[in-house]
Amino acid sequence: MVLIFFGTLDQAQFGIRRVQALYFQNFLTFWQYPDNWFFGKYLGWLSLPIAGGYLIGPLMVLNLLAAHFRYFRFKIKNLGLLLIHSGILLLIVGQGVADLYQKDYYLWLDEGASSSFSQSFQHDELVIIDTSLEDTVAVVSIPAETLPKQQFINIPQFPFQVKVLTYYPNSVVRKSTQNRPITTLIPTPTAGVGASMGLVPEPIPPTRKDDERNLPSTIVEIQTPMGSLGSWLLNTAFEGRIPDQTFEYEGHTYQIALRIKRNYLPFTLTLLDFDHKLYPGSDIPREFTSWVKVEDHASGEIREAKIFMNHPLRYGGYTFYQASFGNQGSASMFQIVTNPGWLIPYFALTLVSLGLIYQFGITLGYFLKRRFTI
Numbered sequence: 001m002v003l004i005f006f007g008t009l010d011q012a013q014f015g016i017r018r019v020q021a022l023y024f025q026n027f028l029t030f031w032q033y034p035d036n037w038f039f040g041k042y043l044g045w046l047s048l049p050i051a052g053g054y055l056i057g058p059l060m061v062l063n064l065l066a067a068h069f070r071y072f073r074f075k076i077k078n079l080g081l082l083l084i085h086s087g088i089l090l091l092i093v094g095q096g097v098a099d100l101y102q103k104d105y106y107l108w109l110d111e112g113a114s115s116s117f118s119q120s121f122q123h124d125e126l127v128i129i130d131t132s133l134e135d136t137v138a139v140v141s142i143p144a145e146t147l148p149k150q151q152f153i154n155i156p157q158f159p160f161q162v163k164v165l166t167y168y169p170n171s172v173v174r175k176s177t178q179n180r181p182i183t184t185l186i187p188t189p190t191a192g193v194g195a196s197m198g199l200v201p202e203p204i205p206p207t208r209k210d211d212e213r214n215l216p217s218t219i220v221e222i223q224t225p226m227g228s229l230g231s232w233l234l235n236t237a238f239e240g241r242i243p244d245q246t247f248e249y250e251g252h253t254y255q256i257a258l259r260i261k262r263n264y265l266p267f268t269l270t271l272l273d274f275d276h277k278l279y280p281g282s283d284i285p286r287e288f289t290s291w292v293k294v295e296d297h298a299s300g301e302i303r304e305a306k307i308f309m310n311h312p313l314r315y316g317g318y319t320f321y322q323a324s325f326g327n328q329g330s331a332s333m334f335q336i337v338t339n340p341g342w343l344i345p346y347f348a349l350t351l352v353s354l355g356l357i358y359q360f361g362i363t364l365g366y367f368l369k370r371r372f373t374i
Contacts, residue, residue: 015208024053080359087351094344109271120261171217194233234258
């Protein structure tokens with residue numbers, strides 16, 4: 001109760017994703033008295049330790065097992081209790097598996113468009129791509145959150161290293177001639193779009209709103225044994241808006257970018273058609289439906305399916321949910337989930353249901369027996 005209470009309080013200022021990480025995906029967290037509350041000027045030092053979800057979950061499992069072995073005595077009339085407790089235990093374990101291993105991505109598709117990759121909701125990546133190879137490309141991905149911790153990045157696959165000059169978790173890109181305050185010394189890019197258009201990044205406070213996304217920026221320098229090839233300004237907002245930034249070295253052409261992290265699928269998804277209906281007299285969607293085609297690269301299987309609200313498509317370990325739509329009703333957004341323990345809640349609820357039916361059935365039987373014998 002304490003964990004949920006304080007987690008709910010902080011959700012207003014931190015957003016649900018950060019609260020999940022701080023409170024429920026942690027062993028121990030600390031609640032800080034907000035400065036904007038009453039007497040916040042005097043109580044801002046107050047910090048309350050709270051047991052996190054990763055501590056409470058195992059303790060609940062341990063408590064359930066200990067209570068079961070301490071008090072439970074197997075009798076045929078107690079079989080329902082055994083099933084109920086087993087189902088509850090399985091539910092807790094299933095939630096732990098989902099929390100540790102579930103991954104969520106999204107995919108936007110216009111009608112007639114296809115894609116073989118999805119994108120992360122929160123994570124970004126620095127990618128360097130060798131586009132000179134025949135029939136394939138070599139892609140090296142570096143998680144964006146690791147960039148502030150690294151000054152030099154050695155890439156065994158490529159004959160150069162990357163020097164991180166600066167990194168901002170959230171930023172706007174502006175002309176370097178614009179008269180805006182800069183609170184820190186920002187390197188000037190010497191190559192790519194940053195140099196040609198005179199652009200520099202300006203750091204801004206990271207957003208914590210659930211419906212907004214941070215736009216990180218970085219300036220990286222490519223260093224070779226022969227010297228520097230220049231420094232590039234990279235920003236996730238550039239993806240799809242400006243031409244690819246490239247450089248050449250030892251006869252190879254490389255593309256460099258900071259983009260939303262991709263998850264490549266072992267198949268191609270095509271949006272054949274999309275339809276949506278609104279409630280009369282409003283812009284509130286009543287239902288929206290996507291007709292898709294799945295083309296498996298390995299098996300050659302081609303499958304068509306319909307995805308609509310509460311009716312996802314499951315294929316190859318991925319679950320596709322109908323999440324949203326846009327572009328005046330001609331584009332569809334899918335939430336893609338991978339969860340190796342997705343069947344566990346079904347087994348758990350089945351056990352609980354059978355246990356309840358059995359336990360209340362026995363009670364009903366005793367009641368009817370006494371009633372009719374009288």
